[in-house]
Structures are given as structure tokens and as C-alpha cells.
Amino acid sequence: MSRRGGVDVRRPAVYLGLAGLLALGTTLVPTSSAAAPPPPVVAAPAPAAPAPDCDQVVDSLRPQGPLPEPGAMPPGTTMATIQQRGRLIAGVDQTKYLVGYRNPLTGQLEGTDIDIVHRIAQAIFGDPDRVQFIVYDIADRVKAVEGNEVDLVVNNFSVTCARQRSVEFSAPYQLAQQRLLVPKGSGIREVEDLAGGTVCTSTGSTTERELEALPVDMEVVTEIGIPDCVIRMQQGAVEAVSSDDIILAGLAAQDPQTEVVGRVLATAGYGVGMSKQAPDLVRFVNGVLEQGRDDGSLEESFRRWLGPQLDPAPPPEPRYRD
Amino acid sequence: MGAGVVSRPSGEGVAAPARGRRARRRSPLTGGSTPERLRRVGALLVLGCVVAAVVAAVSGYDRSEAVLESDTRIAALASDAAGLYQSLADADATATTGYVSGRRESPEGRARYDGDVRRAAERLVHAASLLPEGHPATVPVTTLTTNLPVYAGLMETARTYNRSGLPLGQSYLTQASKLMQQTMLPAAAELRALETAELAEAYRKGSALPLAVLLLGLGLLAAVVDLGNGERSRTNRLLNPGLVVGGIAVLAALVWWGLATVMTGSALGEASRHTDAVSALDDARTAVLKARSNESLVLVARGGGSGDRAFAGLTEPVMGPDGGGGLLGAAEASGADVRAVRSATRSWVQAHQEVRALDDSGRFQEAVESVIGVDPSTSGGRFAALDDALARAIAVERDGISAAVARARDAQSLLAVAPPALFLLAGLAIALGVAQRAGEYR
Structure with a gap:
């Protein structure tokens, strides 16, 4: 079968056939790149379990004597530390109209709860504006007090015995x-x-x-x-x-x-929430609230903000456990 | 001369008719007389030329389409996707910053927000018009198109309440912002990722080694050379001019393809580098816009220092942990000039740290003034400078893409026409050459 001198059909056919097969092969091999990975699925956080109930709300701590002069807090007290810092750090809300809200026309926080913060700042510094406000979600109020991120929380904070395990409340100032x-x-x-x-x-x-x-x-x-x-x-x-x-x-x-x-x-009764490690501040705040109760300025603030909407009850009489 | 040529093969054919029949049965390629075999091999080569011409035409058309698509449709979609993300993120940052000021929304802020929303809508319409039916990108485009009016509605409600001095506006603003951050921006990011991948695929297609054409061409060339060589040594004559012309035409087609591939490859490689740079810069711009939103939101929310942690998380990937890497480093590695962007980022981050220091020490109002400020010492002014620098760097890189893709288009402008024509020419020349040679046996 040697075709030494003949026309060789086989070799060109092999060349072409091989090339054709390989060429066909290149078109069959998938060349597209891998598909992009699917976007990550964001899992919703599981809701926190409600705290177990307990029976009895305990009363707050009684004020000790008359309030010290503004700007002259007794050394060694929590109030003196705040005075040295130069500002009171308060956890509040800014979306509750007339209670604790940011006035979009001025950018300032206003409302009944904000008035109480200014009242406490006035008592410590003699200047109601020495305040740094930090806004917390309702669910984060206890954490803010426990973690000492703030000196106090004034944010429709109902006094409950479950919360009293981790927060020391003032006597309720509003019902x-x-x-x-x-x-x-x-x-x-x-x-x-x-x-x-x-x-x-x-x-x-x-x-x-x-x-x-x-x-x-x-x-x-x-x-x-x-x-x-x-x-x-x-x-x-x-x-x-x-x-x-x-x-x-x-x-x-x-x-x-x-x-x-x-x-x-x-x-419910709203109280000012503070750290359990600062009983002196709790007594001081109760003293400040008592002053507002006695001179009627607390009720006057409630009426000024809420009067047109509802007939606000006067601040409840405080009870102390001493 | 001619007698010798004729006698040997014909003698052989007469000498072994039985063997020839057996051989024909075994392999139809080897049987028959010399002119028959010549015609058969000629037909085979012509067939090869036609197949090569068709394959070259199809793959040449494919590549030109890929380059054309990457230049027009896909590039436009990718740029829509990136622009969409910018507009949406900027609208949200602008609205939030406007709110933190605590006064009437400035006319500039309002105009910027309106322009962002308008541009986003235009981009959406444009992107939708470019998407073929069933394209995966229609999903994010639909998400964005349905949510944009919802977002704008929430924002307008927020404005109305804000103008009335009612804090419900802030709750609406927060809801709008949440919709933007959790639904719309991820959809825009998905669209961008899809289009960037499609663009990379088009570049790859446009510059891939044309194996099918090269293999067919090489096989054809080998076959032609083999036949021409065999004929020359068998007949002791000069090369057959038809085969010579055919071989040269095949070689020319191969060289054409080779050159076009190399030139397209280098042009698309450059386009791809510019695209990488644009991608990195787009990501950087997105990150700083988010960080800017966060800067304002932390002040709006008065969340104190803890809310600021996201800021570092957003800005660190831009510069890298040592200040010289990150997204800007990646853009630089792809050939972008990011010096201006880098120094603008540094000075804004510095201004932001001053804002945080002010807020954390109780000087809230001064912090707000810096965030909404416009002069170069404030966070607001420095952010605007950074955004400008990024926009300029991105524009330069986009121009680079256009120029490179235009060169790629030039490099293969005749690819779908010229090499197939050369293959057909080769087929014709081979057919003529073989016919002439086979005719000599009559």
C-alpha cells in the first residue's frame, strides 16, 4: 500500500480531519466563566426573650437633706465627677413629639423629658445647657444605664421590678x-x-x-x-x-x-433611670424632682407641652424606701 | 516529460486491479487512478477552504460583535449601573445631611437631591431599554424601578412633616433611608456586578485565541504544502501555481487573524485594566458616600461615639490599613492616577475625626456646623472636594476605556470579511490548480 510515487490523499485528509475535529472541540468546550456567587442572605436577628416577671416594685431612695449649691457638688460624689467632666450625659429619645423630640425647625431636642434633663443639669452646673444628649432605641435603655454609657436615662422609662434588677430608678415623676x-x-x-x-x-x-x-x-x-x-x-x-x-x-x-x-x-410611672452604683445621684435627682414638684414647675412643664392634647395628671407623690 | 508521469501510476493501476479494489473497500481515500485521486484531494482541500471560510466568518463576526457590544450596550449598562448606584447613594446622603442641619433645606441640597433622583430614573429607563428579555439584570432593574417612587414618596412625606415642625418626619426619613440601604443599594450593586461580569466576558470573547480558525487554517496549510510538495517530488516539476496561491492565501488569512488577535488582545487588555480601575474607584466612591451618610446619621440619631464605628469600617477599605493600599491602591495598580483622591480622602477623614471629637466632647452644634459646612476646613467642604476628585479620576479612566475599545474595533474591523475571502480565494486557486494538473492526464 505504499504510494511512494502516487498522489497521497490520506495525509491531507488526516491533516484536515484532525484540524476540523480539534476546531470542533474548541467550540464545544464551555468557555464562559463561572457564574457570580449569589448575594449573601441576611438573617433577621432573633427577638430577645421577655424578661421574667417579678412581683413588687420597690420604692426609690430618699433625698439627703437640701440640695448642694449648683456648681459646688460635694467632692467624691457622682455629681462631682459629672461637674468635673463639664457636661451631663443623658440618654433620651428624639421621635416622641412633645415628650422627647427633635424639633426639625431648630434641630434642638425638646419636650417634657428633655425639660427634666435640663432641670438636672441646672441643679449640677447652674447651667441647663451643659448636656450631651445620646439617643437610644427603647430596647437599648437598660443597656445604656448598665454599661455606664450615660449618667441617666429620661425616656418614658416605666419603673418595673424586672428593670429594677439592673437599673436604679428615681421616684416616678409622671403617670x-x-x-x-x-x-x-x-x-x-x-x-x-x-x-x-x-x-x-x-x-x-x-x-x-x-x-x-x-x-x-x-x-x-x-x-x-x-x-x-x-x-x-x-x-x-x-x-x-x-x-x-x-x-x-x-x-x-x-x-x-x-x-x-x-x-x-x-x-405606669416614668422614672429617671440611673446606675445601681450611683445611689448618691439617685438621691440627688429625687431632690431635684421634689423641688419641681413643690414649686409646681414640673406640672407647669407637663401642661405647657401636653396641655392642648390631654389633661396631664400632676406628678405623683413620691414614696421612698430610705 | 509527460509520458513518464502518466506511465507509472497507470501501470500500477493496471498491475494490481484486485489489490486496488480491496484497498478501495478498505479506504476510499487511497483507491482510484491518479487524476481521480487528484480530484478527490482537490475537492477535499476546497471543502476545507470553504469550511475555514465559514468558521472564520462566524467567529470573526462573533468577535466583532463582542467588541461592539462591549463598546456599546454592555459598557453603557455597566456605566448605567455604576451611575445609578452613585445617584441613589448621593440622594440619600444629601437628604440625610440636609436633615441634620436642623433648618430649612438649602436650595443647593434640594437641587442636588432632585438631580440625583432624576438621573437615577434616567439611568433606569436607559438600562431597561438595553436589556434583552429574560436577562438576569432585569430583576435588580425591576426592584429599583418599583422602589424609586416609594423612596421618593417617603422622602416627600418626611419633608412635609419636617416643614410642619413635626418629628414624624424623622421617622419617615429613617424608613426611606432603610429602604435605600437595605433594598435599593444592594439591587444597584447586584446590577453593577452583573454588568461588570458581562463586560469582562465580552472582553475575554473579543480577545480569546481563535483556536478553531487557527487549527483549521494550519491543517489546511499543512495539507496544501503536503500536496504541493508531493506533486513537486512526484513529477519533478515546479510548484503548481494554484497550490502556491492557495497556500499563500491561507497563510495570509492566518496572519490576518494572528495580528488582529494580538492587537485586539492588547487593546482589550488595556480596556480591561481601565475597567478594573473604574471598578475600584466606583467602589471607593460608594464607600465614602456611605461613610458620609453615616457621619450625618450618627449626628441625626445622636447615637454618640458607638454609631461611628461603621465609619472606620467603610473608609478603611478605601485607603487600606496603612493608607497606601485598599481600593485606591488597586486603582493605582491598574494605572489610575489617584494622588489627588488619596490626599482628599486623608484630609476628609481628618476633618471627620475632628467632627467626632467635637460631638464626643459635647459640642454637638459645632460638629453639625462642620458636617453641613462648605468651606475647605469643614467636613462638608472636604467631602465635596473628595467626591469631585473621585469623579474626575473615574472620568479619566472611562475615557481610557473608550479609547482602548475603539482601537480594538479598528483592529478587527475587517475580520469577519477579509480572512473568509482569503480562504475562499485559496479554495478557488486550489481548485483551478488541481483541475489543471488533473487535466494533464487526459
Whole structure:
């Protein structure tokens, strides 16, 4: 079969066939690069378990004698440390209208709770503006006190015995009643009307537990702050918002198409939250609050902010455990 | 001369007819008389030329398309995606900073926000028009298109409440910002990642080694050379002019492809480097915009020093831990001039640290003044300078991409036409050459 002198068809055919096969091979081998990895899935944080209940709220610490002169805090006290620092560090809220809110026209924090902070700064420095405000979410208030991030928290902080394990409260300076905020004309008058519906409150608040304890078949959803609940109600995602009347009054004032309805579901007393390691500061703050109670300026502040919305109760009489 | 040529193969054919039949059965390539075999090999070569021409035309068209696409559609989409991200992030940063001022929103701030939203909408419309049906990028584009009016609505509600002096506005602002940070910006980032990958794929396609064409061409060349050589030694004659022309045409087609590949490869390599630089600079711009939003949000939220931790987390990747690496280092490694950006970043981070020092020592109002400030000593002014420097550096790199891709287009402008024509010419020449030679046996 040797074709020494003949025309060789085989070799050119092999060349072409091989080239054709290889060329075909290159088009069959997948060359596209690997697909991009899928975006990471962000897991929602698990809700914190509610603190176990306890029975009895204990009374606060009695003020010791008359208040020291502003700007002359006794050496060695917590107040002296604050005075040396030059400013009081207070944990507050800035979204609760008339209570603790940032006035968007001035950028300043205002409201009943803010007045109390200024009152304490006045007593320490003789200057109500020596304050650094730090805003905390409702759920982070206890942590702020425990971690000594602030000197005190004034932010609708209800005195409860569960919180008293980690926070020393002043005597309550204001009483609040838990009720409902609903759209006008919704027909909802009482919490029972919410059966099968959805109600919103803030994460980590006492209201959340009060609502869940009610024998009404409703869904309780939570947002970081009560105003976020109102936005959801305005957007039609929830039927009602539950919180303290004082907070709801400020919200009703911002949206005239809402109203506060229903019986009182629970009552609470707001106190100034402080560290358990600073009993001297607690006694001092109780003294400052007593002064405001006695000269009527505390009630006057409540009336000035909340008067047009609700008839604010006068500050409750303090009780001390000494 | 001719007699000798004819006698040997024909004698052989007569001498072994049985063997020839057996051989034909075994392999149809080796049987038959010399002119038959010549015609057969000629037909084979012509077929090879036609196949090579078709393959060259198809892959030449593919590559030109890839380069054209990378120059037009995909590059436009990638630039839309990056611009979209910038506009959205900037709108959010501007709105938040406007709020921290605690006074009437400045006309400049308002105009900047409106311009951002308008540009984002324009980019979305443009991107949507470039996406073929079923393209994976339609998912993020849909997410963005449906959420942009929701975001703008939340912002307008926030403004209305703010103007009435009611703090519900801040809650709306926070909700809008959350929508932007958690849903819209990730979608814009996804769009950008998809388009950057598509662009890289187009560059790869446009400059990949054209194996199919090269293999076919080389096989063809080997076959032509083999046949020409065999004919020359078999007949002791000069090379067949048809085969010579055919071989040269095949070689020319191969050289054309080789040169086009090398030139396109170098041009697209440069485009790819510029693209890497733009990517790194885009990432840097995104990071500093987020950090700027955070600077304002920390003041709006009055969260104190703890909220500021995100700032360092956002700015460190820009400069790297030692100040000379990070995203700017990557852009520099890809050939970008980032000196101005680097010094602007340094001076803004410094101003930010002053803002934090003011806020942490209770001088909140002074901290706010610096953040919303415009003169070069304030955080606001220095951030604007940084944003400008980044925008300029990105523009330079984008021009670099356009120029490089234009060169790639030039390099393969005739690739889909000329090499296939050369292959066809080779086929024609081979056919003529072989026919002439086979004709000599009559």
C-alpha cells in the first residue's frame, strides 16, 4: 500500500480531519466563566426573650437633706465627677413629639423629658445647657444605664421590678396610662375590636408584654419606635397602635386623622433611670424632682407641652424606701 | 516529460486491479487512478477552504460583535449601573445631611437631591431599554424601578412633616433611608456586578485565541504544502501555481487573524485594566458616600461615639490599613492616577475625626456646623472636594476605556470579511490548480 510515487490523499485528509475535529472541540468546550456567587442572605436577628416577671416594685431612695449649691457638688460624689467632666450625659429619645423630640425647625431636642434633663443639669452646673444628649432605641435603655454609657436615662422609662434588677430608678415623676391610637372613623373603640387584627408597639417596651397578656386574638407586631408604628398605621399595615397616653397624645397631634381611644389597659410611672452604683445621684435627682414638684414647675412643664392634647395628671407623690 | 508521469501510476493501476479494489473497500481515500485521486484531494482541500471560510466568518463576526457590544450596550449598562448606584447613594446622603442641619433645606441640597433622583430614573429607563428579555439584570432593574417612587414618596412625606415642625418626619426619613440601604443599594450593586461580569466576558470573547480558525487554517496549510510538495517530488516539476496561491492565501488569512488577535488582545487588555480601575474607584466612591451618610446619621440619631464605628469600617477599605493600599491602591495598580483622591480622602477623614471629637466632647452644634459646612476646613467642604476628585479620576479612566475599545474595533474591523475571502480565494486557486494538473492526464 505504499504510494511512494502516487498522489497521497490520506495525509491531507488526516491533516484536515484532525484540524476540523480539534476546531470542533474548541467550540464545544464551555468557555464562559463561572457564574457570580449569589448575594449573601441576611438573617433577621432573633427577638430577645421577655424578661421574667417579678412581683413588687420597690420604692426609690430618699433625698439627703437640701440640695448642694449648683456648681459646688460635694467632692467624691457622682455629681462631682459629672461637674468635673463639664457636661451631663443623658440618654433620651428624639421621635416622641412633645415628650422627647427633635424639633426639625431648630434641630434642638425638646419636650417634657428633655425639660427634666435640663432641670438636672441646672441643679449640677447652674447651667441647663451643659448636656450631651445620646439617643437610644427603647430596647437599648437598660443597656445604656448598665454599661455606664450615660449618667441617666429620661425616656418614658416605666419603673418595673424586672428593670429594677439592673437599673436604679428615681421616684416616678409622671403617670402614664396605656391606651390605643386608631384612625378616626375606624370603628375601633376597645382592644376587643382588634380581634383578628394587628396592633403595633415598640420593641422591648412594657406595652408589648401587656398586649400579649390580653385575652384578645390579635397579632402584636413591634417596631423600633412608636412613630414607626404610626407610619405603618398610616400606610394601612396595622389597625392600631398601643402605647402610653402621653406618647399617643403627641402622635395624635401630628396626624389629626387619628384619635386615642379605649379603656386604660395598664398604668405606669416614668422614672429617671440611673446606675445601681450611683445611689448618691439617685438621691440627688429625687431632690431635684421634689423641688419641681413643690414649686409646681414640673406640672407647669407637663401642661405647657401636653396641655392642648390631654389633661396631664400632676406628678405623683413620691414614696421612698430610705 | 509527460509520458513518464502518466506511465507509472497507470501501470500500477493496471498491475494490481484486485489489490486496488480491496484497498478501495478498505479506504476510499487511497483507491482510484491518479487524476481521480487528484480530484478527490482537490475537492477535499476546497471543502476545507470553504469550511475555514465559514468558521472564520462566524467567529470573526462573533468577535466583532463582542467588541461592539462591549463598546456599546454592555459598557453603557455597566456605566448605567455604576451611575445609578452613585445617584441613589448621593440622594440619600444629601437628604440625610440636609436633615441634620436642623433648618430649612438649602436650595443647593434640594437641587442636588432632585438631580440625583432624576438621573437615577434616567439611568433606569436607559438600562431597561438595553436589556434583552429574560436577562438576569432585569430583576435588580425591576426592584429599583418599583422602589424609586416609594423612596421618593417617603422622602416627600418626611419633608412635609419636617416643614410642619413635626418629628414624624424623622421617622419617615429613617424608613426611606432603610429602604435605600437595605433594598435599593444592594439591587444597584447586584446590577453593577452583573454588568461588570458581562463586560469582562465580552472582553475575554473579543480577545480569546481563535483556536478553531487557527487549527483549521494550519491543517489546511499543512495539507496544501503536503500536496504541493508531493506533486513537486512526484513529477519533478515546479510548484503548481494554484497550490502556491492557495497556500499563500491561507497563510495570509492566518496572519490576518494572528495580528488582529494580538492587537485586539492588547487593546482589550488595556480596556480591561481601565475597567478594573473604574471598578475600584466606583467602589471607593460608594464607600465614602456611605461613610458620609453615616457621619450625618450618627449626628441625626445622636447615637454618640458607638454609631461611628461603621465609619472606620467603610473608609478603611478605601485607603487600606496603612493608607497606601485598599481600593485606591488597586486603582493605582491598574494605572489610575489617584494622588489627588488619596490626599482628599486623608484630609476628609481628618476633618471627620475632628467632627467626632467635637460631638464626643459635647459640642454637638459645632460638629453639625462642620458636617453641613462648605468651606475647605469643614467636613462638608472636604467631602465635596473628595467626591469631585473621585469623579474626575473615574472620568479619566472611562475615557481610557473608550479609547482602548475603539482601537480594538479598528483592529478587527475587517475580520469577519477579509480572512473568509482569503480562504475562499485559496479554495478557488486550489481548485483551478488541481483541475489543471488533473487535466494533464487526459
